[in-house]
Amino acid sequence: xxxxxxxxxxxxxxxxxxxxxxxxxxxxxxxxxxQGEVFGFLGPNGAGKTTTLKLLMGxxxxxxxxxxxxxxxxxxxxxxSRIGFxxxxxxxxxxLTPIELLNYYGALSGMSRDDLRARIPKLLExxxxxxxxxxxxxxxxxxxxxxxxxxxAVIHDPELVFLDxxxxxxxxxxxxxxxxxxxxxxxxxxxxxxxxHILSDAEALCDRVAVMNKGELRGxxxxxxxxxxxxxxxxxxxxxKDAIPAVQALHAECHVAGETVRASIPESQxxxxxxxxxxxxxxxxxxxxxxxxxxxxxxxxLGVPAEAEQ
Amino acid sequence: xxxxxAAIAFNTFREAVRDRVLYNLIFFAxxxxxxxxxxxxxxxxxxxxxxxxxxxxAISVFGTIISIFLGISLVxxxxxxxxxxxxxxxxxxxGEFIVGKYFGLSGTLFVNTVAMSLGFYIALFIMSGRxxxxxxxxxxxxxxxxxxxxxxxxxxxxxxxxxxxxxxxLFALAMFVAGSFAGDLRAFAAMTHxxxxxxxxATSYVIPNLASLNVMTRVAHDQFIPAxxxxxxxxxxxxxxxxxxxxxxLLFSRRDLx
Ligand SMILES: Nc1ncnc2c1ncn2[C@@H]1O[C@H](COP(=O)(O)OP(=O)(O)O)[C@@H](O)[C@H]1O
Ligand SMILES: [Mg+2]
Numbered sequence: 064x065x066x067x068x069x070x071x072x073x074x075x076x077x078x079x080x081x082x083x084x085x086x087x088x089x090x091x092x093x094x095x096x097x098q099g100e101v102f103g104f105l106g107p108n109g110a111g112k113t114t115t116l117k118l119l120m121g122x123x124x125x126x127x128x129x130x131x132x133x134x135x136x137x138x139x140x141x142x143x144s145r146i147g148f149x150x151x152x153x154x155x156x157x158x159l160t161p162i163e164l165l166n167y168y169g170a171l172s173g174m175s176r177d178d179l180r181a182r183i184p185k186l187l188e189x190x191x192x193x194x195x196x197x198x199x200x201x202x203x204x205x206x207x208x209x210x211x212x213x214x215x216a217v218i219h220d221p222e223l224v225f226l227d228x229x230x231x232x233x234x235x236x237x238x239x240x241x242x243x244x245x246x247x248x249x250x251x252x253x254x255x256x257x258x259x260h261i262l263s264d265a266e267a268l269c270d271r272v273a274v275m276n277k278g279e280l281r282g283x284x285x286x287x288x289x290x291x292x293x294x295x296x297x298x299x300x301x302x303x304k305d306a307i308p309a310v311q312a313l314h315a316e317c318h319v320a321g322e323t324v325r326a327s328i329p330e331s332q333x334x335x336x337x338x339x340x341x342x343x344x345x346x347x348x349x350x351x352x353x354x355x356x357x358x359x360x361x362x363x364x365l366g367v368p369a370e371a372e373q
Numbered sequence: 374x375x376x377x378x379a380a381i382a383f384n385t386f387r388e389a390v391r392d393r394v395l396y397n398l399i400f401f402a403x404x405x406x407x408x409x410x411x412x413x414x415x416x417x418x419x420x421x422x423x424x425x426x427x428x429x430x431a432i433s434v435f436g437t438i439i440s441i442f443l444g445i446s447l448v449x450x451x452x453x454x455x456x457x458x459x460x461x462x463x464x465x466x467x468g469e470f471i472v473g474k475y476f477g478l479s480g481t482l483f484v485n486t487v488a489m490s491l492g493f494y495i496a497l498f499i500m501s502g503r504x505x506x507x508x509x510x511x512x513x514x515x516x517x518x519x520x521x522x523x524x525x526x527x528x529x530x531x532x533x534x535x536x537x538x539x540x541x542x543l544f545a546l547a548m549f550v551a552g553s554f555a556g557d558l559r560a561f562a563a564m565t566h567x568x569x570x571x572x573x574x575a576t577s578y579v580i581p582n583l584a585s586l587n588v589m590t591r592v593a594h595d596q597f598i599p600a601x602x603x604x605x606x607x608x609x610x611x612x613x614x615x616x617x618x619x620x621x622x623l624l625f626s627r628r629d630l631x
Contacts, residue, residue, distance in 0.1 A: 120462040123629040140464035148462040154455050156384070158391040170380040171463045215459055 071128035103265035106275030153212035157201035172219035292355025385477025444529025445541035514592035520610035527617030552583035
């Protein structure tokens, strides 16, 4: 079954002082998310990721289009109690402690007092806030707030979790913890839909990704297929200050950086290139196959030539 | 439904308490203490009139200020700080949120007013050595002040649901001032003719009729308050705040969150 079906969501914002100008936030978007998968919603800033999530959460109304969640109208209250949401750069009532906040949100999600009493300590433990349960949120750092944000998103044990940029602004350790949390949700059979502009996180976590740009869906791909794609090229790296003409003659694209030279050549020319290097007595550093990567796919879908990035 | 409204109301109350709103009670107590030497100078009968008048005025002024200043940011602050996102993404209707906010602030003012009234009665007991039937009559004056808060909170909530706190503050203050002269406006409508009459009449129904909720001087002089006025004022406050809540919901339910 499909967890989410977005049926032509469209959003035009009114902008400017008189709210007369129109600004496109999202062009008609059609997208399906399968139950049980981790889905990455990729795109640079301003791509329309947050707009899509706010539409799904019923925080803003679509200019056109609708959506289904678990096969039902997306704004039905029964649907709301089965999903969790972490907003971008979340902010919470800073007069509350994490325990009070989770009790409040749990009650709003229809949980009983007994359920909350049993669940909150376990959840705080799981997000690493076991010792801060009774500290007011105004004393929390950004990283700690993000943990609270994740805890509130899953307090009612939802089957489907939406996370808007869950790793942005975190240090490497915090990012890894969020990654592990998403993995553990997935292991429990939950569906996770998260937006990000950090490609390595998406590559490590996602079953499928969608690439957005300027309010438009540019492509949807299965990560395992994108990464295993063969390019038919290899990269040779050796020590030196100049490209070797004999290698360049083999349809190579050479880049010199300091003391090393990188050359990307067709796979069929690998041994010819190695012979040329031996003749020059150059010191070989590495030979790597050039595979498809999420980054290449992303840049290709954005319309940026991959080489221009290097 | 009721549990979610209650949770939102309680959170609103708790926020007000933790933001030290109840500290105004200290000022009220200081005011009563400061009045003591003043009252010692004058005769017993005038003493009581003065104490009732001053205390009820203070209860009304303190409460009105709290109602307006907390009321105007009830909704807009939650939109501005984006604390609404994790609330409205749950099975919480926008109507439940508005109603919960209204009850939360009303509850805050109820607690605040009860505490002030206790202080007032303690002062009255210390002054006259006993409490009589006439003193119970003052409760009616306090009840009307509470009704006045309900109306003001409704108005502030309405402004807060579509406007910035500063604009809402101006609107609410203007309505408060106009409402205090609502009676004059109605008298004016009765005297004039033509379109001016209808405009004055229409305006007098839109602005809150706070004048008729003010019986401070009458209870201070122990004048009789007819049951019909109690009934009329109660119904008026309920209908007026229900209308403001409905209007707030209408505006808020279509609104895109920032
Ligand atoms: N409230 C708003 N008013 C006007 N324009 C907006 C508003 N919110 C977003 N936008 C515009 O819509 C586009 C998409 O924004 P957003 O969904 O926040 O992108 P992302 O989350 O992918 O960075 C951007 O061009 C942004 O400027
Ligand atoms: Mg965003």
